[in-house]
Amino acid sequence: MSVARPVAAEALGTALLLAIVVGSGIMGERLAGGNVAIALLANSIATGAGLVVLILVFGPISGAQFNPAVTLAAWLHGDMDGRAAARHVAAQLVGAVIGVWAAHAMFGEPILQLSTKLRDGPAQGLSELLATFGLVGTIAGVQRSRPELTPVAVGLYVTAAYWFTASTAFANPAVTIARSLTESFAGIAPGSVPLFVTAEIAGAGLAVAVFGWLLKKDVAA
Secondary structure, eight states, rough: OOOOHHHHHHHHHHHHHHHHHHHHHHHHHTTTOOOHHHHHHHHHHHHHHHHHHHHHHHHHHHHOOOOOOHHHHHTTTTSOHHHHHHHHHHHHHHHHHHHHHHHHHHHHSSSSSSOOOOOOSSHHHHHHHHHHHHHHHHHHHHHOOOOGGHHHHHHHHHHHHHHHHHOOOOOOOOHHHHHOOOOSOOOOOOHHHHHHHHHHHHHHHHHHHHHHHTTTTOOOO
């Protein structure tokens, strides 16, 4: 397969993911009448369902990572070389920003925005670390035991993680950076981004270490 197709798949898939995340956040907030729980429910269901579809579509082309933390885990595990991983991350970052802009355009919002929604503090950082740890662990475990169920497992995990984490589980540095460019329900202030990204990378690294040990195949004596 040429280099261009996996890169294009990662960019397009990540763009569609962010369009789902931000677009469903805008729609949920508009229809919820001020009820944040209903808006979050709509946002989480749309994101989880969308992820299942996107992974099924783009998985055979690029692996459907859509997430620098997942790409980092794949590189650390030896499933990708450094150049391929760097191309994936670059595509994910570009695609994520385009997806946010597309969501703004669909809902008649100003294309260029900056969020003012602060998400700071140790609890938020811990939430992102654990959310990303769980996501990478989910992928590693299910790919070993039932790889055909990976899209469903990821979608279900992300939907659940919206609700069991204080941060609503961004669990994705590209998503975090792009969501700083929207003042909508899904936004995060640029000043909060470093905490989230650092925690997400740490969570991915920790998951590689822990699940690499847990899932290691025993060598027969």
